[in-house]
Amino acid sequence: MRFLAQAARYAGLTLIALASAALGDSLLQSPSAVYVAFQPGLFLREGSTLLALLLVAALAGGLLDQPQRPWLIAGLVRALLLALLFVAIFQVLRRPLAAALPLGGALKAGLLLGCVAAAGWTAWRAAPASQWRIATACGLTLVSMYLLQPGMPAYLARLVTGPSVTSVTLAPSQQPASPVRRTLVVILDEWDQEISMRERLFDTPPLRDLLAQSFQATQAMPAGTSTLSSIPGMTLGRRFGAVAKGGPGYLIANDGSRFDAGTPTLFTDLQARGHAYAVVGFYHDYCAVVPAPRRCHAEPVRFFPGWQASLARAFRQQRDFDNPYTDFLRQWSGTYARLREAALSAVADPANTVVWLHLNVPHPPIAAPGVTPRTLIEDYRANLAEMSRLLADLRQTVQQAGPASAMILTSDHWLREKEMWAAIYEQQRGPGAGAAGKTNDQHVPFIVWFSDATSPAKLDQPISTTALRDLVPALVERRLQSPADVATFFRGRSGDPVTPFKIRSDSAAVH
DSSP: OHHHHHHHHHHHHHHHHHHHHHHHHHHSSSTTHHHHSOOGGGGGTTHHHHHHHHHHHHHHHHHHSSTTSOHHHHHHHHHHHHHHHHHHHHHHTHHHHHHHSOOOHHHHHHHHHHHHHHHHHHHHHSOHHHHHHHHHHHHHHHHHHHHTSTTHHHHHHGGGSOOSEEEOOOOGGGSOSSOOOEEEEEEETTOOHHHHHHTTGGGSTTHHHHHTTEEEEEEEEOSOSSHHHHHHHHHHTSOOOSEEEEETTEEEETTSOEEETTSOOHHHHHHHHTOOEEEEEESSOHHHHSOSOSEEEEEOOOOOOOHHHHHHHTTSOOOTTHHHHHHHHHHHHHHHHHHHHHHHHHHHOTTOSEEEEEEOOSSSSOOSTTOOOOOHHHHHHHHHHHHHHHHHHHHHHHHHHOSSEEEEEEOSSOOOIIIIIHHHHHHHHOTTTTOOOOOSOOOEEEEEEETTOSSOEEEOSOEEGGGHHHHHHHHHTTSOOSHHHHHHHHHTOOSOOOSOOOOOTTGGGOO
16 A cells, blocks of 8 residues: 555656646746647647656655665655656746846756755755655645646646537528628738848739739738737737737737637627638637637647657757747648648638638748758748748639639738847857848738739738728628729728837747
């Protein structure tokens, strides 16, 4: 019986320590981290590794930490457990520490050695009962850090749910009676107007061909400074502001505004009008915040690379931006491939009157599979080229699926070279690798293509992507029939937020 009790105690505390050290970067990096990591089943990846470590800990504790064993052996086993717990606490607090002082390789190694030394000193000097009280206190502290994260209880309940893919068919009574125009809303993440102009993207096919039948705004301001705040702003019809916290299926802004399935948005407007829609996107928990789509496919940003890699980070020397860069790179091509397939499938279904697509290009790093990242500008050019190929396929697919259609092309925010990517690339690829030539310009492209348009229209006055909430239903219901009509629509608007954003110093932490 004592063997089982000791084995359970060691396994439980080891699980708390390992999970805290491995998952801190995924679940504690911001008050909205639980919202972003909306598929907790991903943490079961490499579950056999974790189970093997827990089995070793249970056997070691159950067999070696016994009264009949030599004091030195029992003390050494308890010291190893305490060292794991101390390192886990350090790993959870690593980000706040790094914000307060430069946490270089030598300092980190020294702090880790200090954790191990403290564990050894405790096992040497303290009585066994005191050691267990310290270990239990450490375990409870770590558990409390996670349980206090906004939305954590509901998030843990999601471990029993499946992937974020749903399929819902509208009731016949909800179908609109009058003919509608199929409309695609394509959000191309981090698509920058300034860089696109400099790279002459609009002078090359298929953008050049699209623009011949499109409305184009040259001074479009995004709804937010990051994906987290911009997508809610587009669908709400106003700027959402900085996010204070988030949990499974909801975000709350600093001013108390809420974004969830019950909030009036573009999607609830479409639902009320009886327009069937599909959603394909990433980063946001679309299948929880969007009510009643015909089909929904959402891809999370996977900041968790697996147990082996995550636990290795707790001990190895690393540069400040190593984690987000390597995590993005590890998942980016696979995420794009899945989003691309789901997007074309949703567009090919003529029953979807509106299709909302949020895709992870041209957002760095490079999305092509098996390609080694180079510099920021080279990766961004490659992603712009892939984006162009995608737009050609979307255009062909929507034309094959039915008659008159429209397609809105825009972005959630500009290329954040100064805010985050310059530092990431220079620390990873060397001096100068993070230079793309960005100024402080915050504009994003904004194009509305009509399949049956005969002439284009261009607008050089400031507009805001928050207008999407009003624009999309107007296109679907054929209240806007041409690029010139869209230009008139924007000229008649007042009060849309078009002032530049003030960038916070910690903006790199929010994607």
